Amino acid sequence: MAEEAAQEQRSPDPTRSVRCIVKLGGAAITNKGELESINENNLRSACAQLRQAMSESNSDGAPEKVLGMDWSRKRGDSADPAVDAEWITGMAGLGLETNFIVVHGAGSFGHFQASRSGVHKGGLHSTLVKAGFVATRISVTSLNQEIVRALARGIQNSLLCPLLCAVGPSIVITRLPVGTSDEKNHGTAYSFAEGIPSVGMSPFACGWTTKQRKLASSNTSQIIQSLHAGFVPVLHGDAVLDELLDCTILSGDVIIRHLAQLLSPKYVVFLTDVHGVYDRPPTEPDAVLLREIEVDEDGRWSIVKPVLLQGNNNKGVEISVASHDTTGGMETKILEAAVIARLGIDVYITKAGTDHSLRALKGDVSTDTEDWLGTVIRSSR
Numbered sequence: 001m002a003e004e005a006a007q008e009q010r011s012p013d014p015t016r017s018v019r020c021i022v023k024l025g026g027a028a029i030t031n032k033g034e035l036e037s038i039n040e041n042n043l044r045s046a047c048a049q050l051r052q053a054m055s056e057s058n059s060d061g062a063p064e065k066v067l068g069m070d071w072s073r074k075r076g077d078s079a080d081p082a083v084d085a086e087w088i089t090g091m092a093g094l095g096l097e098t099n100f101i102v103v104h105g106a107g108s109f110g111h112f113q114a115s116r117s118g119v120h121k122g123g124l125h126s127t128l129v130k131a132g133f134v135a136t137r138i139s140v141t142s143l144n145q146e147i148v149r150a151l152a153r154g155i156q157n158s159l160l161c162p163l164l165c166a167v168g169p170s171i172v173i174t175r176l177p178v179g180t181s182d183e184k185n186h187g188t189a190y191s192f193a194e195g196i197p198s199v200g201m202s203p204f205a206c207g208w209t210t211k212q213r214k215l216a217s218s219n220t221s222q223i224i225q226s227l228h229a230g231f232v233p234v235l236h237g238d239a240v241l242d243e244l245l246d247c248t249i250l251s252g253d254v255i256i257r258h259l260a261q262l263l264s265p266k267y268v269v270f271l272t273d274v275h276g277v278y279d280r281p282p283t284e285p286d287a288v289l290l291r292e293i294e295v296d297e298d299g300r301w302s303i304v305k306p307v308l309l310q311g312n313n314n315k316g317v318e319i320s321v322a323s324h325d326t327t328g329g330m331e332t333k334i335l336e337a338a339v340i341a342r343l344g345i346d347v348y349i350t351k352a353g354t355d356h357s358l359r360a361l362k363g364d365v366s367t368d369t370e371d372w373l374g375t376v377i378r379s380s381r
Contacts, residue, residue, distance in 0.1 A: 017099060017263075017264075017265075017266075018099050018100070018101060018227065018263045018264070018265040018266075019097065019099045019100060019265060019266050019267075019363075020053070020099075020100050020101075020265055020266060020267055020268065020269060020361065020363065021100070021101045021102075021103065021256055021259055021260060021263075021265045021268045021269075022050065022100060022101070022102050022103070022268075022269045022271065022361065023103050023104070023105070023252060023253065023256050023268070023269065023270045023271065023333075024043075024046055024102060024103070024104040024105065024147070024271055024352070025104075025105050025107075025270060025271055025272040025273060025352065026104070026105025026106045026107025026108070026109070026111070026237075026252075027105070027107055027272060027273040028042050028046070028107075028271050028272050028273045028351075028352035028353075029042050029043045029046065029104060029105075029107060029147070029352070030106075030107030030108040030109060030143070031107075031108055032107050032108050033108070034108055035108055035112055036108055036109050036139060036142075036143075037108050038143070038146060041353065042273075042352050042353045043146075043147065043150050044150070045352065045353035045357075046271060046352050046353065046357070047150045047151050047194045047196070048194060049353075049357060049358045049361055050100065050102070050151065050194070050196060050361060051066075051096070051194045051195070051196055052358060052361075052362075053100075053358070053361035053362045054096040054097050054098060054100060054196065055095060055096060055097075056095050056096060056097055066194065066195040067088060067091065067094065067195045068152065068153040068195055069152035069153060069195060069196075069197060069198075070149045070152045070153035071083055094195065094197065094230075096195075096196065096197075098196070098197060098227075098230050098231065098232050099227060100232050101223070101227070101232065101233050101235070101259060101263075101265075102147075102151070102198070102232060102233070102234045102235070103234075103235045103236065103237075103252045103255050103256050103259075104143070104144070104147055104234070104235075104236050104237075104252060105236070105237055105252050106139070106140050106143060106236065106237050106252075107143075109139045109140055109142065109143040110136050110139045110140040110143070110237070110239075112139075113132055113135040113136040113138075113139050114132060114136045114239065114249055116132065117129055117131060117132020117133070117135065117136070118132065119132045119133050119136050119239050119247055119248070119249060120248050120249040121245070121248075122242055122244075122245025122246045122247050122248055123245070123246055123247075124246035124247050125246070129246075129247065133239050133247055136239040136249075137202075137204060137238065137239050140202075140236055140237065140238055140239070141200075141202055141236075143236065144200045144202065144234060144236045145200060147198075147200075147234060147236075148198045148199070148200040148234050150194070151194055151196040151198040151232070151234065152194070152195070152196060152197070152198050153194070153195075196232055197230060197231050197232060198231065198232045198233075198234050199226055199231045199232070199233060199234065200234050200235075200236075201222060201223060201226070201233050201234065201235050202235070202236065202238055203218070203235060203236075203238040203240055203250055203255060204238050204239060204240050204241070206218075206219050206220075206222055206223075207219040208238070208240055208250060208255075209240055209241050209242065209243065210240055210241075210242045210243070210245075210248055210250060211242060211243040211244055212242070212243075212244050212245065213242065213245070213248050215250070215254060215258055216243055218258055220259070220262060223235075223259070224263075235252070235255055236252060237249065237250060237251050237252035237253075237255070238250050251336075253333050253336040253337075254336060256268060256336065256340070257336040257339050257340055260340045260343060260345055261339075261340075261343065264343070264345065265345060266345070266363060267345060267346045267347070267348060267363050268337070268340055268345055268346070268347045268348070269347075269348045269349075269350075269357075269360045269361055270333060270337065270347065270348070270349040270350075271350065271351070271352035271357050271360075272333075272349060272350070272351060272352065273351065273352070274351055275289055275350060275351045275354075275356070275373045275374055275375075276289050276290065276291070276349045276350055276351075276373070276374045276375030277289075277290045277293065277334060277349055277375040277377075278290065279303075288306065289306075289373065289375070290303055290305075290306070290375050291304075291305040291306060291367060291374070291375060291376065292304040292305040292367045292375070292376045292377075292378070293341075293375060293376070293377045293378075294341075294377075294378060294379070294380040295338045295341040295342050295377060295378070295379055295380060296379075296380045297342065297380075297381070299338060299339070299342060301338050301341075301377070302380075304367075305367060333349070334377075337349065337377045338377060340377075341377045341378050341379050342379055343379075344379050344381065346365075346376060346377070346378045347376070347377040347378070348360040348365050348374055348375070348376055349374055349375040349376075349377070350372075350373065350374030350375070351373070351374070354373070356372055356373045356374050359372060360374060
C-alpha cells in the first residue's frame with residue numbers, strides 16, 4: 001500500500017534531487033538511560049558534520065561566517081537575539097547544498113511514554129492509551145524542536161570563548177573549522193552556529209496514518225515543497241492514527257524507507273551509537289562488525305565482508321532490542337535498510353560523532369579499504 005502511494009507521488013521538479021536521507025539514531029543523540037536527556041556532544045557533532053557535508057566550498061582552514069537562524073530567546077539567555085537584517089539581506093546565499101532530509105529517532109524521548117501506556121498496541125477507547133498518545137507526542141515533538149534548533153543555531157559549547165558567550169545569542173558567528181581551537185579566547189569555537197535552514201515536520205500533523213501498523217497514507221507534499229524552497233525537512237518517529245488499531249507508533253526507520261522509495265536519494269546514512277551491524281550484540285566480546293551486506297531482489301541478504309563470515313545470512317545474526325523500545329530497534333533498522341538497498345541505494349550505518357560518520361554523510365565510503373568503520377548495505381545487482 002505504501003509502495004503504491006510512493007509510486008503515485010512525484011516531485012514537481014525532478015532537477016531538485018535528494019542527495020542524502022540521514023537517520024539520527026535515538027540511542028546516539030539521547031542518553032537512553034535517562035528520561036528525556038539529550039546527548040549534547042553527539043548532537044553537536046552530528047550537526048557540525050551535516051554542515052560540513054552540505055557545504056558548497058572546500059574549507060581552507062579560514063574561519064567561516066555562519067548565519068544562525070534560531071532567533072528565539074531561550075531560558076537563561078542574557079540578551080535578546082541580535083538580528084542584523086541589513087547584513088542578512090545582502091548575503092549572496094548560505095553556501096549550503098540543502099538537498100538533505102533528516103529523520104531522527106526518539107531515544108529517551110517518547111519510548112517511555114509509549115511503552116508505559118501501550119500506545120503502540122492501539123486502543124484509543126482506553127483512557128491510559130489516549131493520555132499516553134498525547135504524552136508521547138509532547139515528548140517526541142519537544143525533541144524535534146531541540147534538534148531543529150541545534151541544526152539552525154547549534155548547541156552552545158560550555159568551553160566557548162567568553163567573548164562569544166557574553167554577547168548572547170548572536171546571529172552572525174565567525175565559525176572555525178570543526179575540531180579546531182580558538183587559543184586566543186581560550187575555548188573551542190566549533191558548532192556555535194550551524195546555520196542549516198531546518199524545519200520540523202511531524203508525521204501525525206502531516207496526515208501520515210497506518211493500517212495494522214503498516215504505512216497506509218503519507219502526504220509528502222509539504223516535504224517536497226520544503227526541499228524545493230531550500231529547507232532541510234526534519235522528521236521524527238511519531239504516534240499516529242491507525243485505521244484498525246486506532247493508533248500506533250510509526251518508526252523513523254519506516255519513514256526513511258518510504259521517503260527513499262519516493263525520492264530516490266543517492267545514499268542513506270544511519271548514525272547510531274555503535275559502529276554498524278554486528279553478528280551478535282556488540283556488547284559481547286567476540287562480536288564481529290559486518291562491513292558489507294548484499295541484498296538480492298527477493299530481499300534475502302548475505303554477508304560479503306568480513307570474508308570469514310561470507311555465506312552467512314540474516315539467520316546467523318543475533319539482534320537485541322531494548323525492553324522500552326516500541327519501534328523494533330536494530331531489527332527494524334536492518335529490515336528497512338534492506339528494502340532501501342533493493343532499490344539500488346547504498347545504505348551506510350556507522351557511529352555518530354566519528355570521522356567515519358562524516359565520510360558517510362559526504363558519501364565518501366569505500367569497502368575496498370579497511371580505513372572506514374561501519375556497515376554498507378547495498379544491492380547485489
